[in-house]
Amino acid sequence: MFAQSPDQQLFEQVTESFLDTHYPVGRGRELAAAESTFEPGLWRKAAALGWTTLLVPEEAGGGSVNGNGLADLLIVASQFGRRAAPGPLLGTNMLAAALGQWGSTDQRGGPLAELLAGEATGAWAYATTGGPLRTTGHRVTAIRSAGEVALSGAAGCAEGAADAKYLLVAAGELEGNSGRTHYLVPRDAPGLELTTLDGLDLTRRFYDITLRDVTLPEAACVGEPGSADQHDAYLLDLLGVLLLGEIAGAVAHAFEMTCAWAANRYSFGRPLNSYQEIKHRMADLRTAVEAIEAVAARAASAVGTGRPDGPSWVCAGMAYAGRQAPELIQDCIQLHGGIGVTFEHDLHLLLRRVAVDTRLFGTPSEYAQRLGALMAATAGAAS
């Protein structure tokens, strides 16, 4: 869907075939009851396909297919979205991006190398249950003493944290006003507890993290002290592009299923898709699918090449797709009739994925507000 060059097309084919083999869309139903949906052997194979290296600079062991690794990873994300596939794709890539950009030599040599090889996975403790788009104040505090730092507090909604070896946690110091700092926290650090959350997505597992005097060496700090807010904003843009990719894949699949259904289902002696009401709705859906794909590709291009309008494209995409995509799949369900609201049907798996993707890291309303504020700032600068 997002492949442009022949190399990207090959990358897309390999990705599709891997996911078709291991995670066809219906697999979500089988995984619904499983405590963990993580399969380490499969993830190592996935890493060998290049899924973990794309947001990491070459000198840190990464590499892209086509120069813009984010645009490459968008291809994988859209294929995940098509199938509502599980797997630590987002968290691991966020951690790899953070360590690749800001990690120390030791962090790159150890943890990052493990993430790139698929031997370890990561989770980014950014979102908070019921929390706002931007966390204000310190949810985790850091107390420094004698070359060590002790973290206490709560972070949350970390996808796949139970299976991850590393967590990226932002913490602020009680004294001074230096801003929050990122820390690389081993999942098995003493004092760290996970609480399993329930949620809409049947195949992804989310956890709240509680830290009680989790003591780490100073070297666990990722990037300059006080840089976490700025780094989170960057990671959020990267993640926004990948969420748009998932959403684009999911709505394209839902639309294709509905097209086939409307062509093959007969009522009153006519195929459903011969009724103008149905045709017009399908035209609206087709246009929205194309628009979501287009803005996702534009966002990947702008953010992936470091352009200053990157955040605007992410906000525009997430504000638009956040409103349109769940409604689009709901309309696909409506066009399917009764079968569309059964557990047996695949549409709810896609709806679940899209609903989570358009809420957890910011609601459409919050993204629209951010974009409005960016416009107001632009107008202010111009006057």
Added chain:
Amino acid sequence: MTSEMIPVEKFAAQARSWLAEHMPPADPTAGHFFFSDVSAQTDEHGLARIQRCRELQRLLFDGGFAGICVPPEYGGQGLTAAHQFVFNRELRGYDYPLEIQASTFIPCMALLLEFGSEEQKLRHIPAMLRGEEVWAQFLSEPDGGSDAAAAATTAVRDGDRWVLNGSKIWTTGAWYSDWAMCLARTNWDVEKHRGLTIFTVPVRAPGIEIRRIEMSNGAREFCQEFLTDVVVEDRDRLGEVDGGWTIMGRWLHHERTISGGSPYVTSAGGRGDDAAGSIMRLVQLAREQGNLSDPRTLELIGEARALSLVGDALVRSVTGKMRSGALPHHAASMLRLFGGLATARRATIGFELAGAAAAVWPAERKPDDAPPRDSSPVDEGTGVASGAQFAAGYLVRQAACIGGGTTEMARNVIAERLLGMPREARADDGPFRDVRRSPPA
């Protein structure tokens, strides 16, 4: 030849320096031309602006930047769409002949290029590129609605001339145009699509009476024409007799590309009435109201901006896919549908943000007791963020989903042509003479 073509970025650099030296900057105080609240805009203003467009077009022509994709033998530059697109990029911030792009260059010039005789091309295209001929489209009819093929304006052959009778409507700018592309029926005894022929008609020919239509917000941009025994030379016929529908397919296609992607349109993305400008007016409105930190206000402004950015991405993506063949040209209907709905939604957002100020507002001030001018480039001196502007935009909101082919027609094209769904049943496949039509009003 191709090996000698100037590289796109080198062309862009030339354009940049030429524009800086020759082209006037865009006038930020200029209101928008179409669908505007024209109570303050007289016909003299309108005509002066069209005259200015002709001069600007001549300036482009003399500078070697008119008809960038048009072959040199017809006065163009013989370059590629990519050259036109970078020129459009460089054009931002300059004044340019926005108001004559449609209908003169698309669809009229584009159709002449595709279907015109050598004589017709040589006669009209250089004149269009020099700003000497402004064109209009005699297409819709009072009884026709969206059904362009049901044209009842009749052309009857008389030796090497034709005599036209009937009426056309929704013609943008017929009152200041020189020529028109006119769809007429030349055969009533065959199926409706097979009896149509296209003519090029001088707008001031004897027998053409033009009436201005007043829109619900007071704008008087559209016209209705009454054709009574209008004589047209046979050499002014475009394409084959009764072969007009073949041309219509391209006509409608070119018309749709006004949303973006046409290689024949010189455009910096509009002037006062483009999407970005309309969002800046929303910001200005919110600032005047003191609401710029209100989350709900920011959300609505953000929604308007998101629609314009997504629309921009959609235009670029779909035109790219149509060019590469990944999508058929019918995909342009998605741009029309999205553009219409997004424009209408932005009008609603402005109306909503303006609140009561878009319902009742102070009586118009005379120019000499106008308030002091704000220094912001967004609204300099024009009061564009006033409630009356948003009310006017809201009143004609649906025009965005009607003009240039309704969104319903766009949905039909997407469903039937792009998605391959069954065509609507027809009640008009016999000789056109026998097809039921709207009763006379």
